[in-house]
Amino acid sequence: MVVDSDPQTRASAVRPRAVLLVKIGDRQYGLPLEAVERVLPMAYLLSVPDNGDGLLGMLDFHGEVLPVIDPHPRLGLPRRTLTAEHRLVLLRATTSFLLWVDDVQEVVENGPDAVSMVPAQQANPLVPWVLRLHDSLVPVLAPSALELLR
Amino acid sequence: MMAGIPMWDPGAETVLKQRAEQLARLPIAPDAGDEVEVLVCRLGTERYAVESRHLRAVQWVSGVTPVPNTPEFVVGIVSVRGELVTLLDLASMIGLGSYSGDVADTCPVLLLGLTLWRSGLVVDTVVGVERFKLNSLQPSLSGREFARGVGPDNTVLLDLEALLNSGRFNVTDD
Numbered sequence: 001m002v003v004d005s006d007p008q009t010r011a012s013a014v015r016p017r018a019v020l021l022v023k024i025g026d027r028q029y030g031l032p033l034e035a036v037e038r039v040l041p042m043a044y045l046l047s048v049p050d051n052g053d054g055l056l057g058m059l060d061f062h063g064e065v066l067p068v069i070d071p072h073p074r075l076g077l078p079r080r081t082l083t084a085e086h087r088l089v090l091l092r093a094t095t096s097f098l099l100w101v102d103d104v105q106e107v108v109e110n111g112p113d114a115v116s117m118v119p120a121q122q123a124n125p126l127v128p129w130v131l132r133l134h135d136s137l138v139p140v141l142a143p144s145a146l147e148l149l150r
Numbered sequence: 151m152m153a154g155i156p157m158w159d160p161g162a163e164t165v166l167k168q169r170a171e172q173l174a175r176l177p178i179a180p181d182a183g184d185e186v187e188v189l190v191c192r193l194g195t196e197r198y199a200v201e202s203r204h205l206r207a208v209q210w211v212s213g214v215t216p217v218p219n220t221p222e223f224v225v226g227i228v229s230v231r232g233e234l235v236t237l238l239d240l241a242s243m244i245g246l247g248s249y250s251g252d253v254a255d256t257c258p259v260l261l262l263g264l265t266l267w268r269s270g271l272v273v274d275t276v277v278g279v280e281r282f283k284l285n286s287l288q289p290s291l292s293g294r295e296f297a298r299g300v301g302p303d304n305t306v307l308l309d310l311e312a313l314l315n316s317g318r319f320n321v322t323d324d
Contacts, residue, residue, distance in 0.1 A: 043169035060174035062289075083159035084166060 015115055019131050019140055021105040022089065025077035028105070030131045030140035035091045039104050042086040056100055059088070066090070068098045069146055074126065093143040108133065115140065172289055184284040189260065190277040190305055193241045197277065197305040204310045206263035208276055211237070212256040223319060225272050228259075233268070235261065240271040243319060244296060244308070267314055282307060 016032035023029075045057030045068055056070040068088060072079050080102070088098040108114070108131065115129050129140040158166065188199035189208065214226040214237060225237040237259060241247055259270035280302070287299025290306055296313040297306045313319070 040173065041169055042166060043173050044163065044166040045170070059170065062173070062175070081157050081159055082162070082166075084162040 015110075015117075015129065016140060017110055019108045019110065019115070019138075020089070021108060021133075021138065022087075022101040023103040023105065024071055024075060024101050025080065027075075027077070028136075028138050029075075029101075030108070030129075030138050031089060031091065031099070032140065032143065033107060035093060035143040037090040037092050037096070040088040040090060040098070042082060042084055042088060042100075059098060061090070061098075064096070066096055066098050068100055070100050071141070071146065072100075091143045091146065093147045095147055097147050099146060175289055185281050186284060188280055188282050188301075188305075188307060190280050191240075191258070191260070191273040192275040192277060193244075193246050193273060196246070197303055198240070198244075198273075199280070199282065199301065199305050199307045200260065200271075200310045201307075202279060204262060204264055205260050207261040209259050209261055209270070210256050211259050211270070214257075221319075228270070230259075230261065230270070235259075236269045237272050238269050238319065240273055243271075243313060262310075262314075264311070264314065280305075 016030075016034060018033035019030035020033050020036050021028060021030055040061070043059060045059055047057050048055065054069055054071075054074060056068040058065050059068055060066075070079070071077075082100075085103070087101050087104050089101055089104065091097055091099055110131075114133075115131050117129060126142060126145040127139040128142050128145075131138040131140050187202045189202050189205060190197055190199045192198070209230055211228045211230065214228045216226040217224060223239045223242040225239050227234055227236055229235075240260075257272055258274075258276045259272055260276075261270045262268065282301040282305075284299075287301055287307060290297035290300050296309050296316075298309045299307055301307055
């Protein structure tokens with residue numbers, strides 16, 4: 001897997017103005033709202049041979065066959081049983097793909113200092129920002145890094 | 151079980167396959183600008199619409215007589231201007247559960263104008279008449295079998311002909 005850990009690239013990434021809060025496993029994550037196209041209900045997925053850990057399957061969405069990304073392995077979370085209550089978030093980065101999440105919660109508009117860059121010593125292209133939400137910090141995932149999971 | 155994909159929740163496979171089929175369909179686009187007049191009603195908290203060309207009237211009825219030994223979707227019979235009409239529970243027919251109101255009270259009924267169907271559909275509330283552009287309907291993702299698409303304000307446009315001709319709602323005199 002190739003990921004871009006260049007600090008210059010990270011620094012040039014646009015700070016999200018709003019974040020969609022989702023649950024993956026038992027944890028809360030954010031997705032930049034600018035990259036979120038739609039939220040779909042979980043559906044039956046087409047299996048692909050020799051898929052990597054990050055590629056869950058494929059789905060035909062209105063004639064466009066999209067990869068479905070499983071974020072669990074990369075986030076260090078155990079794989080879960082797929083249920084009809086799970087969601088697929090259609091994200092647009094350099095390509096379009098669907099992200100498997102357990103639940104979609106709400107959209108949070110950023111206050112002036114709500115979203116911060118992750119400190120350089122903790123550099124992680126998958127999580128370039130954190131959202132300060134009440135008393136907790138929520139990792140905000142980078143769609144461009146998520147699409148590389150496959 | 152598909153290789154590489156975690157085990158599905160038992161019992162979820164059927165609904166997941168239905169959703170995949172719905173998601174694969176292209177958005178409904180018959181004729182550009184094709185518009186239909188619909189009657190919008192509420193079933194519980196959800197908005198549904200039926201094409202008004204399938205209806206002959208909307209009537210507020212009372213004095214419904216329940217009929218024993220009939221399927222759950224049959225509310226009863228009522229006399230509308232001297233004509234005996236069988237009342238069907240639209241919510242029950244589309245899998246939303248039973249009519250939430252009390253049929254002993256006055257309830258709104260959509261009187262069908264379809265050939266061979268001199269029945270009425272009981273709904274919770276009648277919202278009003280609207281016009282839907284067919285080419286702007288979104289595919290229904292809720293798994294509703296008889297939905298033509300989703301219009302403004304998340305209103306589900308029902309395919310009334312498909313619903314009634316599905317063979318599930320024929321009531322005989324036996």
